[in-house]
Amino acid sequence: QQPVQSPQAVILREGEDAVINCSSSKALYSVHWYRQKHGEAPVFLMILLKGGEQKGHEKISASFNEKKQQSSLYLTASQLSYSGTYFCGTGGSGNTGKLIFGQGTTLQVKP
Amino acid sequence: DSGVTQTPKHLITATGQRVTLRCSPRSGDLSVYWYQQSLDQGLQFLIQYYNGEERAKGNILERFSAQQFPDLHSELNLSSLELGDSALYFCASSFNKEGGPSAMNEQFFGPGTRLTVL
Numbered sequence: 113q114q115p116v117q118s119p120q121a122v123i124l125r126e127g128e129d130a131v132i133n134c135s136s137s138k139a140l141y142s143v144h145w146y147r148q149k150h151g152e153a154p155v156f157l158m159i160l161l162k163g164g165e166q167k168g169h170e171k172i173s174a175s176f177n178e179k180k181q182q183s184s185l186y187l188t189a190s191q192l193s194y195s196g197t198y199f200c201g202t203g204g205s206g207n208t209g210k211l212i213f214g215q216g217t218t219l220q221v222k223p
Numbered sequence: 224d225s226g227v228t229q230t231p232k233h234l235i236t237a238t239g240q241r242v243t244l245r246c247s248p249r250s251g252d253l254s255v256y257w258y259q260q261s262l263d264q265g266l267q268f269l270i271q272y273y274n275g276e277e278r279a280k281g282n283i284l285e286r287f288s289a290q291q292f293p294d295l296h297s298e299l300n301l302s303s304l305e306l307g308d309s310a311l312y313f314c315a316s317s318f319n320k321e322g323g324p325s326a327m328n329e330q331f332f333g334p335g336t337r338l339t340v341l
Contacts, residue, residue, distance in 0.1 A: 114265075144329065153225065153313060153332035154266065161327060199266060208279035209254055209317055209328055213266040 113137050115202050117214035124190050124221045132185045132217045134200030142203035143176060143183040144211055149196040157198075158185070187219070195221045226250065227333035229314050235339045241302040244336045248295055248316030254278070255297040256317070256330060257289055261310040272297055273319065304340045311335045 115136045122130050134143060142161050145168070146154035158168030160176040160183055168174070173186045187194055197218045201211030226249035236242055248255050257269040268281035272291035283289075286304075291297040301308060315330040 142327070146332075153334050155225075156329040156331065159327060159329060165327065167327060167329070201266070206279075207325075208271055208273075209256065209319070209325065209330065210268055210271055210279040210281065211256075211330070212268060212281075213258075215265045 114212055115200055115214040117200055117217045119217060121218040126192060126221055126223055127189055130187045130190060130219060132198050134183045134214055136181045136202050140178060140181050140202060141205040144201040144203065145174060145185050146199045147196045148199065154199060190221045192221050192223065195219055225331040225333065227314060227316050227331050229333035229336050231336060233337050235341065236304060237341055238304055238306060240304050242338065244299040244312055246297045246314030246333055249331055252316035252318050253295065254317045254319050255291055256315040257299050258313040259310045260313060306340050309338055309340045311337050
């Protein structure tokens with residue numbers, strides 16, 4: 113089941129904040145966040161696990177709400193380099209690294 | 224540069240043909256994943272290999288197959304190509320501790336192969 117991301121697109125000015133949400137209809141075990149710039153490969157941002165464990169870049173923050181089956185990515189004091197499409201991927205508890213990605217959220221940061 | 228390499232970068236072929244996409248994972252990574260990204264679409268998981276064995280399967284068509292070789296590089300074979308197979312195909316790899324893949328391992332994506340079926 114593909115997770116649902118919201119909003120689909122957002123436009124910001126430099127220095128503004130944004131929140132991108134990722135909701136699943138299934139119980140979440142792990143959530144991965146990636147950013148993809150046009151024509152490039154997705155780049156890892158953060159992993160959040162059920163139970164609170166996290167791994168990722170220092171300047172990125174995110175939350176994981178087991179009850180709501182939702183994760184949110186927080187982008188604060190946005191920079192032009194934050195522009196791109198953000199994908200969340202949900203992983204299961206099995207012995208695979210399989211991720212099911214959401215449809216993506218396009219973020220555009222303007223000067 | 225993620226350390227994952229994919230060849231070729233671009234591939235143009237005709238319907239009904241067969242192509243092979245190649246991926247070399249980062250040094251030390253045992254898992255390889257294949258994803259399909261169509262225009263304006265998200266990343267669709269196709270298949271995962273871990274240390275030479277198939278570990279997980281997504282919505283991969285029967286016309287598509289993959290394998291991972293002893294040197295850990297992987298190939299994705301696409302046959303009887305259709306117009307709808309035109310897409311960007313990404314390979315990703317991850318490091319996994321002894322015991323196999325886990326959800327805590329980030330995936331490193333290669334630059335992708337853009338397939339155009341005419």
